[in-house]
Amino acid sequence: MYRISLFVAAACFVQAAAARDLGDEKRGAEIFARKCASCHQIGAGAVNRVGPLLNGIFDRKAGQVEGFRYSKDMLRQGADGLVWNFENLDVYLENPKALISRTRMNFRGLKDPRDRADVIAYLRRFSANPQDIPEAAPTAFPQEVELDPEILAIEGDPEYGEYLASECLTCHQRSGDDEGIPAITGWPAEDFVIAMHAYKEKKRPHPVMQMMAGRLSNEEIAALAAYFETLEE
Amino acid sequence: MTLNRRKFLGTAAATAAALSAPMVRAQGKPRVVVIGGGAGGATCARYLAKDGKGAIDVTLVEPTRKYYTCFFSNLYLGGFRDFESIGHTYGKLAADYGINVVHDWAVGIDRDARTVTLAGGYTLPYDKLVLSPGIDFIEGSVPGWDISAQNEMPHAYKAGSQTQLLKAQVEAMPEGGTFCLVAPPNPFRCPPGPYERVSMVAHVLKAGNPTAKILVLDPKPKFSKMALFQEGWANHYDGMIEWIGPDFGGDKVEVRPDTMEVVVDGEVTKVDVCNVIPAQRAGKIAAIAGITNDKGWAPVEAFGMQSKMDENIHVLGDSSQQGDMPKSGFSANSQAKVAAMAIRGALLGSKVFPAKYSNTCWSLIDTDDGIKVGASYEATEEKIAKVDGFISKTGESADLRKATYEESVGWYAGITADMFG
Numbered sequence: 001m002y003r004i005s006l007f008v009a010a011a012c013f014v015q016a017a018a019a020r021d022l023g024d025e026k027r028g029a030e031i032f033a034r035k036c037a038s039c040h041q042i043g044a045g046a047v048n049r050v051g052p053l054l055n056g057i058f059d060r061k062a063g064q065v066e067g068f069r070y071s072k073d074m075l076r077q078g079a080d081g082l083v084w085n086f087e088n089l090d091v092y093l094e095n096p097k098a099l100i101s102r103t104r105m106n107f108r109g110l111k112d113p114r115d116r117a118d119v120i121a122y123l124r125r126f127s128a129n130p131q132d133i134p135e136a137a138p139t140a141f142p143q144e145v146e147l148d149p150e151i152l153a154i155e156g157d158p159e160y161g162e163y164l165a166s167e168c169l170t171c172h173q174r175s176g177d178d179e180g181i182p183a184i185t186g187w188p189a190e191d192f193v194i195a196m197h198a199y200k201e202k203k204r205p206h207p208v209m210q211m212m213a214g215r216l217s218n219e220e221i222a223a224l225a226a227y228f229e230t231l232e233e
Numbered sequence: 234m235t236l237n238r239r240k241f242l243g244t245a246a247a248t249a250a251a252l253s254a255p256m257v258r259a260q261g262k263p264r265v266v267v268i269g270g271g272a273g274g275a276t277c278a279r280y281l282a283k284d285g286k287g288a289i290d291v292t293l294v295e296p297t298r299k300y301y302t303c304f305f306s307n308l309y310l311g312g313f314r315d316f317e318s319i320g321h322t323y324g325k326l327a328a329d330y331g332i333n334v335v336h337d338w339a340v341g342i343d344r345d346a347r348t349v350t351l352a353g354g355y356t357l358p359y360d361k362l363v364l365s366p367g368i369d370f371i372e373g374s375v376p377g378w379d380i381s382a383q384n385e386m387p388h389a390y391k392a393g394s395q396t397q398l399l400k401a402q403v404e405a406m407p408e409g410g411t412f413c414l415v416a417p418p419n420p421f422r423c424p425p426g427p428y429e430r431v432s433m434v435a436h437v438l439k440a441g442n443p444t445a446k447i448l449v450l451d452p453k454p455k456f457s458k459m460a461l462f463q464e465g466w467a468n469h470y471d472g473m474i475e476w477i478g479p480d481f482g483g484d485k486v487e488v489r490p491d492t493m494e495v496v497v498d499g500e501v502t503k504v505d506v507c508n509v510i511p512a513q514r515a516g517k518i519a520a521i522a523g524i525t526n527d528k529g530w531a532p533v534e535a536f537g538m539q540s541k542m543d544e545n546i547h548v549l550g551d552s553s554q555q556g557d558m559p560k561s562g563f564s565a566n567s568q569a570k571v572a573a574m575a576i577r578g579a580l581l582g583s584k585v586f587p588a589k590y591s592n593t594c595w596s597l598i599d600t601d602d603g604i605k606v607g608a609s610y611e612a613t614e615e616k617i618a619k620v621d622g623f624i625s626k627t628g629e630s631a632d633l634r635k636a637t638y639e640e641s642v643g644w645y646a647g648i649t650a651d652m653f654g
């Protein structure tokens with residue numbers, strides 16, 4: 001009796017999953033490139049950037065990618081057993097903060113269910129079974145600004161960075177908590193430098209950040225990047 | 234100095250620290266006394282202790298055990314925050330940063346002997362003194378009002394029981410009654426503060442007492458974010474708010490707390506609630522120290538917020554007269570970090586980097602309708618000078634306004650963590 005009912009339940013689940021529109025991978029790839037790829041990499045050779053790499057996300061517990069510094073809330077959810085399946089990803093992508101209130105993922109969400117289904121279909125390609133990871137280059141990190149390699153190569157002075165950072169910490173919480181203002185603690189230095197130059201060149205719109213970045217020299221930006229990369233909570 | 238020092242130390246943790254090495258500690262380390270545990274003082278004490286890594290003996294003098302932030306106190310009036318969410322204690326500053334937190338009033342400063350006297354009778358010696366005592370009111374600036382009338386006509390411009398009182402009065406207003414706000418002349422703390430308050434009171438009245446009226450009496454022809462507030466008032470509270478500037482007698486106001494009347498250019502009006510925000514000057518202790526000017530503010534140089542009258546005193550926040558920065562919590566916090574660096578440089582010889590200052594003031598007009606204004610500043614020989622700035626625009630999308638409000642919530646969490654650890 002017991003076995004049979006289990007079997008029936010499993011069969012129902014398969015049916016439900018099959019009935020669901022799995023989404024259009026191709027369209028998902030385009031949405032991913034526009035909305036996700038500035039922080040996340042996926043595919044062969046993907047590494048952690050501002051956000052964790054997304055290979056193998058399906059059926060993984062939340063907060064498990066090695067070497068990535070998650071918010072406390074994300075870690076707690078993982079410990080409580082949150083697993084990334086279709087339903088949870090769908091809820092999370094609709095409004096990340098509704099599921100995990102202090103997640104560091106500063107993203108307003110994909111409101112259109114079709115967009116979400118498409119992105120999830122795309123993510124699935126790099127998940128579930130190892131053979132699904134294609135031998136493609138990782139999604140390129142879109143360069144928001146053309147930066148002279150010399151600028152990216154500047155070694156920041158963390159001591160100067162610590163002083164300069166005191167100005168950032170009026171709004172960006174040192175703990176990395178994100179409440180209406182994105183977390184910047186633990187960002188890779190290169191991403192930090194690119195983001196700051198994007199504000200400086202007014203390619204990113206936020207007026208406070210344009211003003212703050214606008215008066216920082218290349219050395220000062222490098223110093224801040226060096227500091228925030230290594231900042232311990 | 235060691236006389237009974239531990240008697241007035243604020244917490245058990247601080248007491249234990251002082252007991253373990255009393256003499257050496259008192260004699261060997263440079264001593265900084267910070268007066269006022271608000272936006273400027275708490276931040277400065279924390280950065281001195283944190284970055285001084287134990288090499289500086291930091292004492293913070295603050296009479297209240299719980300500091301209620303003025304910032305977001307208007308949101309409490311509007312029902313967007315509960316009272317306890319704007320209260321902060323000093324436990325972490327003492328326990329995690331080793332700051333001696335002394336809950337007392339500073340009542341005297343001897344600049345020659347370099348000592349501070351407390352109301353409790355103790356004397357604290359200092360090598361450097363930081364003053365961040367906020368504001369006090371100028372007596373007689375609103376005829377008919379003095380501090381003894383603050384129960385009938387609250388100012389609610391220092392947060393705490395005054396803010397609670399004002400909220401209770403707004404909630405008890407008779408149907409169709411009148412709320413009057415007497416706005417202060419420049420300069421005063423938080424330039425958009427009175428107008429955000431008007432918005433929050435309107436929000437409460439619109440929900441529970443929609444025929445009530447709001448009367449704003451203003452001695453200034455223009456105020457901060459004026460176009461944005463006026464647009465918001467027309468959008469959300471059409472017909473409820475009447476603003477009377479100096480052209481119509483907003484600068485000739487007398488109040489009568491006993492009869493709850495306001496007299497505008499000779500004409501008497503009966504009101505139900507009257508929020509009087511008087512003209513302001515530096516916190517009294519700055520005048521007692523003898524470092525204020527004829528306008529009642531404490532002039533400072535721009536590179537480290539050092540008093541122009543005493544090189545061993547730094548003045549932060551509202552009390553200081555520094556140049557172009559508005560008197561805000563954000564400004565005080567920004568100035569505190571520059572001053573802490575300058576003081577560490579002077580006492581420990583640590584590196585001093587160029588001063589950078591900034592400010593952003595968010596205001597809430599109605600649910601999810603947030604606006605902001607901000608600027609960055611640099612130190613010049615003459616003053617702290619504005620470099621660059623921005624302001625929200627009229628006609629912005631609802632999404633952007635909502636994001637702006639959410640940002641302010643993030644800022645509040647950020648700045649209070651930066652102040653109190």
Ligand SMILES: Cc1cc2nc3c(=O)[nH]c(=O)nc-3n(C[C@H](O)[C@H](O)[C@H](O)COP(=O)(O)OP(=O)(O)OC[C@H]3O[C@@H](n4cnc5c(N)ncnc54)[C@H](O)[C@@H]3O)c2cc1C
Pocket residue numbers: 268269270271272273274294295296297300302303304305306307337338339340365366367368389390391422423426427430516517518549550551552560561562563564565593594595
């Ligand atoms: C309604 C309102 C809304 C506001 N909104 C904002 C906002 O949204 N954003 C913003 O940035 N700013 C805002 N402000 C302004 C902000 O609150 C002040 O500018 C800021 O608190 C100034 O910091 P401070 O350190 O100079 O003084 P305070 O923060 O007032 O701190 C002074 C402290 O000194 C203590 N003190 C005074 N005298 C003595 C003494 N003799 N001995 C010992 N201690 C003493 C007091 O108890 C007090 O705790 C607002 C203000 C008001 C009134």
